[in-house]
Amino acid sequence: MLNPMATLRLGLWAALAIGMMVVDHRYHSLDGLRDLLSTAVYPLQALMQAPAAARTWFSENLVNRDTLLEENARLREKQIFLNAQLQKLTTLEAENRRLRSLLESAVNTPERMLVAELLAVDFDPYRHHILLNRGRRHGIEVGQPVIDQHGIIGQIMRADLLTSTAILITDPNHALPVQINRTGIRTLARGTGNFQELDLPHIPNSEDVKVGDLLVTSGLGGRFPRGYPVGTITKVEFDPGSPFARIIAKPLAQLDRIREVMLLENGVDGTVLAPAPVTP
Amino acid sequence: MIADRAQGGWIIALSLLAAFLLAGIPLPGPLDHFRPDWVAMTLIYWCMALPYRIGIGMGWLVGLLLDVARGALLGQYALALSVVAYLTLQAYRRIRVFPPWRQALTVLVLLLIEQVLVFWISGVIGYPPSDGWYLAPAVGGMVVWPLLFIVLRDLRRHFQVE
Numbered sequence: 001m002l003n004p005m006a007t008l009r010l011g012l013w014a015a016l017a018i019g020m021m022v023v024d025h026r027y028h029s030l031d032g033l034r035d036l037l038s039t040a041v042y043p044l045q046a047l048m049q050a051p052a053a054a055r056t057w058f059s060e061n062l063v064n065r066d067t068l069l070e071e072n073a074r075l076r077e078k079q080i081f082l083n084a085q086l087q088k089l090t091t092l093e094a095e096n097r098r099l100r101s102l103l104e105s106a107v108n109t110p111e112r113m114l115v116a117e118l119l120a121v122d123f124d125p126y127r128h129h130i131l132l133n134r135g136r137r138h139g140i141e142v143g144q145p146v147i148d149q150h151g152i153i154g155q156i157m158r159a160d161l162l163t164s165t166a167i168l169i170t171d172p173n174h175a176l177p178v179q180i181n182r183t184g185i186r187t188l189a190r191g192t193g194n195f196q197e198l199d200l201p202h203i204p205n206s207e208d209v210k211v212g213d214l215l216v217t218s219g220l221g222g223r224f225p226r227g228y229p230v231g232t233i234t235k236v237e238f239d240p241g242s243p244f245a246r247i248i249a250k251p252l253a254q255l256d257r258i259r260e261v262m263l264l265e266n267g268v269d270g271t272v273l274a275p276a277p278v279t280p
Numbered sequence: 281m282i283a284d285r286a287q288g289g290w291i292i293a294l295s296l297l298a299a300f301l302l303a304g305i306p307l308p309g310p311l312d313h314f315r316p317d318w319v320a321m322t323l324i325y326w327c328m329a330l331p332y333r334i335g336i337g338m339g340w341l342v343g344l345l346l347d348v349a350r351g352a353l354l355g356q357y358a359l360a361l362s363v364v365a366y367l368t369l370q371a372y373r374r375i376r377v378f379p380p381w382r383q384a385l386t387v388l389v390l391l392l393i394e395q396v397l398v399f400w401i402s403g404v405i406g407y408p409p410s411d412g413w414y415l416a417p418a419v420g421g422m423v424v425w426p427l428l429f430i431v432l433r434d435l436r437r438h439f440q441v442e
Binding site for chain 1: 297300301304305335336337339340343344345348349350351352353354355356358359362363366369370398399401402405406407408409410413414
């Protein structure tokens with residue numbers, strides 16, 4: 001007892017859905033609609049935050065005085081330590097800038113940062129995308145690099161009015177230009193769909209790569225500023241049958257437990273494009 | 281009839297809203313792999329209970345919101361949920377009189393169809409599932425279906441949603 005009217009209706013709706021998917025995927029001309037709907041869905045997403053927010057509130061407010069005092073002392077100590085390090089860094093930075101201007105190469109300008117929080121929203125588990133609570137209204141633009149205190153996390157791929165979506169470096173459709181800090185070898189770090197693994201293709205078997213080497217952004221491609229830590233190499237396999245070694249790295253940022261991230265200003269200056277000579 | 285309809289709408293909207301919220305709450309540990317698709321199940325219930333009122337168009341609309349909330353391609357869940365709504369509408373007379381376990385099995389099949397559609401589209405655009413867990417939410421859905429059914433039925437009867 002199939003209802004022909006229902007079948008017709010399904011056909012129409014399905015055609016509309018398929019058409020939208022094609023347009024969304026190929027031409028990205030539905031971003032306005034998505035923007036509108038995402039603003040409509042935002043209260044819902046904010047409400048979803050409530051349980052997690054309540055837990056954070058309780059754990060922050062219901063601690064005893066001793067713990068707080070202890071933490072305070074620890075943080076103050078750390079701050080003194082970091083401040084001391086920062087002094088050194090400031091001098092180094094000034095020196096670096098002077099030397100660079102002597103060399104007439106582009107000057108590294110300090111980037112501005114913006115902090116955003118992760119909205120605990122359930123995304124498709126095979127896509128490594130995260131939703132952040134800052135959007136165009138807060139000055140977010142597509143392409144801004146996203147970092148945390150350990151290293152690069154990803155980049156903004158969509159900026160809506162109140163929220164934005166970032167693609168993580170481990171997403172299977174993401175690759176970023178990196179270099180090995182010790183030797184200066186440049187390559188790409190491709191996402192694998194696994195939070196603990198980045199794939200480094202196109203490194204010849206003859207290259208000097210060791211487990212534990214630090215990967216930093218190379219600044220090529222103009223998206224990510226140069227010199228931010230990305231990951232460490234965890235596995236190097238030399239396969240005599242293939243021209244390239246199989247190299248796996250682990251991201252430094254803990255991508256599966258992100259709470260807060262920092263957004264860097266888009267690379268407006270030319271520095272990110274200037275390939276710096278790295279002496280091996 | 282008209283008055284009844286006007287009266288019941290908010291319960292349907294509220295239950296779908298609750299489903300949206302539930303879908304966003306992670307379950308502890310490995311159980312999270314089985315986190316049911318509450319929105320699809322709520323939709324199945326209303327299609328089954330009020331087939332003249334909730335149908336393919338509603339499934340499509342709810343799916344579109346799910347697309348936005350989950351960052352999927354626009355239309356991905358819209359397509360999957362309108363297919364689910366369609367199948368439910370075609371079989372609601374039979375599903376209604378099934379004993380609970382058979383109803384749960386039917387829901388399992390519907391949810392499997394939904395998951396396969398969604399992940400099939402994801403695969404086409406370059407995000408194939410990288411492990412075998414992607415069908416687990418349907419199993420989770422089957423397990424909680426009898427509970428959801430009772431809750432929604434009692435709500436419907438109590439508030440006389442027609």
